[in-house]
Each structure stands twice: as structure tokens, then as C-alpha cells.
Amino acid sequence: MVVEISTAFAMRCPACGRLEVHQLNIFQLSGEKELDFYCECGKHKAAVKRKGSRYISIKYYCIICDLEHTKVMPSNIFWSKRHLNSLVCLDTDLNLGYFGSYRLIREELDRQQEELNSMANELGFDEFADPEIMLEILDYLHDIAATGGLYCECGSHDINIELFSNKLELCCSNCNSAKQISASSKEDLTRLKTLDEVVIKLAAGKSKNSKTHR
Structure with missing residues (x-):
């Protein structure tokens, strides 16, 4: 049996506004290596890194307060496929992006798009x-x-x-x-x-x- 340990990351670019979904697996975070995420426009959006053997750190730029935030969580939360987790501005609690299973992220983004389309039709x-x-x-x-x-x-x-x-x-x-x-x-x-x-x-x-x- 093959068990795939992976997660996905979605965050809107602070420079051009493009929303992209990135996928990563456990082998990309081996050792102390930091994995960087960039938008297609070249803007750096976030970096993910192991902290010891039990925790994962996500550093991400917040366009709301113009600062870099850091979110640290247990590894089992980061790699879990059961829950969708939000990345928020630590000062305002406004949502900036998500991490979790690719399926859950796609479902959430599709749901948001359906709401926007419905609103567009009504207005x-x-x-x-x-x-x-x-x-x-x-x-x-x-x-x-x-x-x-x-x-x-x-x-x-x-x-x-x-x-x-x-x-x-x-x-x-x-x-x-x-x-x-x-x-x-x-x-x-x-x-x-x-x-x-x-x-x-x-x-x-x-x-x-x-x-x-x-």
C-alpha cells in the first residue's frame, strides 16, 4: 500500500491578485530546507519549513498590515486531509488563503466562485x-x-x-x-x-x- 503524504496551499498574490493552488509533499520539506512559493508574476508569497520533527512553520506576507506573519502548527495538522485550514491576518483575522488537502481547497474555491457567480447574476x-x-x-x-x-x-x-x-x-x-x-x-x-x-x-x-x- 502506498500512502501519499501531501498537502496544498492556496493564497492570492499580494502583487497582482492572482489566486493559485500549489501542491507539496513531505519529501520537499526534508531536513531544514525552506520551501518558497512564488506567483507566476514573480512575487514571493510564502515559505514553508519544518521546525524539528513535530512542527511545520508557514511564513506568509500579509497585504493588509504589510508585515510577514508566521503560523506554526503540529505536523499532523499540516498534512491532514480531513480539514481545511485558513491563513489569516493576525491583526484583523481577515482571510488570506488556505492550506489542506487539494480536494478541500478546490471545493472551497469552487463554492466561493459559485457564490460570486450567483451574486453577479442577481446584480x-x-x-x-x-x-x-x-x-x-x-x-x-x-x-x-x-x-x-x-x-x-x-x-x-x-x-x-x-x-x-x-x-x-x-x-x-x-x-x-x-x-x-x-x-x-x-x-x-x-x-x-x-x-x-x-x-x-x-x-x-x-x-x-x-x-x-x-
Whole structure:
């Protein structure tokens, strides 16, 4: 009987935004050798290395806080084919990628794509300059909002979104201040992903009320 000990790694490139799935096996991590992962564009994304005989270390660049994070876990967790594990920003807990069995990663990525396609159909995304970029920007804004990082300077977290062909507008339902975000290119997505907060500036003539953001 042949037992294959392998895992897969998926992480969006911090430079060009491309999402790739890499596979590795236990022999590639022999000794103290560090295995590096690069995007097709040449950007270094992460490095995996053994720590002794029982642990695996993953170092990965975080576009959100512009730092390199390190995740250390038992070897049996890293090589397990039963669970899909997330790589997150250690400051904001926002998701950056996955590692686990290739099958589970593909299933998760396919599920996300189906959700994006469904959303695109509901919203009529054929009219956007780049529907995929618009969807990813909306998804990222949703993640930021879930952590309390999307709000207006007036203190309100009640934010409405209006979509245009190449941008979206965030509008505060409390004071009507607005902020526009470009959403037509990978550069727009990369720029947004450097933020862990999106704050709408008060419009001229508006004043802060008694609310405070959480």
C-alpha cells in the first residue's frame, strides 16, 4: 500500500491578485530546507519549513498590515486531509488563503466562485468594467464590515453601497457623507486590501454626533 503524504496551499498574490493552488509533499520539506512559493508574476508569497520533527512553520506576507506573519502548527495538522485550514491576518483575522488537502481547497474555491457567480447574476454584473474585481472588492468590504472596520466619521456603521460601472460609492445613512472606491482593476483591489479599515470622511458642513464607532 502506498500512502501519499501531501498537502496544498492556496493564497492570492499580494502583487497582482492572482489566486493559485500549489501542491507539496513531505519529501520537499526534508531536513531544514525552506520551501518558497512564488506567483507566476514573480512575487514571493510564502515559505514553508519544518521546525524539528513535530512542527511545520508557514511564513506568509500579509497585504493588509504589510508585515510577514508566521503560523506554526503540529505536523499532523499540516498534512491532514480531513480539514481545511485558513491563513489569516493576525491583526484583523481577515482571510488570506488556505492550506489542506487539494480536494478541500478546490471545493472551497469552487463554492466561493459559485457564490460570486450567483451574486453577479442577481446584480446584473455584465455592465461592470471588470465583474470579478467588483465582486472581490464587495467581498472584501463585507469582511472589513464584519470586523467593525467600515464606518463613517460621524460614528455610524449603517453604510449603503451604490454600484457604478467602474467604482462603488459608500454612503452613510446617518449623515449622507460619501466615499467613492475605484473597482475596475487589480490595482484597485490590491490597494483596498492594504486597508483594515474603510472610513467615510464627513462631508463639508457636517459635524460629528454623539455616536462612536465600535
